[in-house]
Amino acid sequence: MNTEMHIIRLGDIDVDVVQKDIKNLHLSVYPPTGRVHISAPLRMNLETIRIFAISKLGWIKKQQAKLVNQKREAPREYISRESHRFLGKRYLLKIIEHDAPPKVEIKHKTLEMYVRPNTDTPKRHAVLEEWYRQKLKEMLPELIEKLEKKIPVRVAECRVKKMKTKWGTCNVDARRIWVNLELAKKPLHCLEYILVHEMTHLLERHHNSRFVDYMDHFLPQWRSYKDDLNRYPVSHIDWKY
Structure with a gap:
């Protein structure tokens, strides 16, 4: 599959952009650090993708805050009494x-x-x-x-x-x-x-x-x-x- 990769910077947030043979935009925020990823159609220009990302900035920051504050279990050792x-x-x-x-x-x-x-x-x-x-x-x-x-x-x-x-x-x-x-x-x-x-x-x-x-x-x-x-x-x- 033909793909193109870019990075869009929105203030202090870097957005990984992968353009490929798809029809719609897809935005994801990944744990544990809140990495932002957008999948976009090949035909879409970067400025359009940037405007989309800006429009979702509030949601992105909200998801990142959730991930940072989410409780995580301590690493497990699989020993008795754990x-x-x-x-x-x-x-x-x-x-x-x-x-x-x-x-x-x-x-x-x-x-x-x-x-x-x-x-x-x-x-x-x-x-x-x-x-x-x-x-x-x-x-x-x-x-x-x-x-x-x-x-x-x-x-x-x-x-x-x-x-x-x-x-x-x-x-x-x-x-x-x-x-x-x-x-x-x-x-x-x-x-x-x-x-x-x-x-x-x-x-x-x-x-x-x-x-x-x-x-x-x-x-x-x-x-x-x-x-x-x-x-x-x-x-x-x-x-x-």
């Missing part, structure tokens, strides 16, 4: 060495992780992530079936993946939804909010008044759920760009 969350509840990790395939089990307020002796930190991290993934996969079909009774759409497929900038996304044409793996750590109603949000996009692609009306109808308390989701600390990640 705190981890599942569905919004706090559990203490207990490492149990055994000579068998790894597994994770909940016992009261403890997450018991069974691993082989000398399993290193990255492997323990991977074991817990895979457990989170499987738990989400187990919950999603029942949740979607319940929501499909309220929302007049049919979800063809729902997948789980790690995402750095979104809690969820969807392919409207394929009726396929993805949810962020991190949602396994959040209260169940936060997962429900993201599912309703993405399922509503199957009815309305854009965040317009029609979309908001749908959200108000399908999940009247969605604003409160959204606030809850944003209030919880996000995972510590070594962000690389």
Whole structure:
């Protein structure tokens, strides 16, 4: 694909601009530092893109402030007595060495992780992530079936993946939804909010008044759920760009 790259400076903010074979402008602000990125059509001149960026300056600064102030979990070492969350509840990790395939089990307020002796930190991290993934996969079909009774759409497929900038996304044409793996750590109603949000996009692609009306109808308390989701600390990640 033919692309052109530029940098637009707006005061003390640098905007990375990538022009490529697309139809519309797309503006993003990426964690953790609030890097600003615009994807724009090849045919569009830079001055038009600059004017667009200036018009969004207030929104850009608001998003950057959110990222700077957002709470982040401390880096995890995956050792016994370390705190981890599942569905919004706090559990203490207990490492149990055994000579068998790894597994994770909940016992009261403890997450018991069974691993082989000398399993290193990255492997323990991977074991817990895979457990989170499987738990989400187990919950999603029942949740979607319940929501499909309220929302007049049919979800063809729902997948789980790690995402750095979104809690969820969807392919409207394929009726396929993805949810962020991190949602396994959040209260169940936060997962429900993201599912309703993405399922509503199957009815309305854009965040317009029609979309908001749908959200108000399908999940009247969605604003409160959204606030809850944003209030919880996000995972510590070594962000690389």
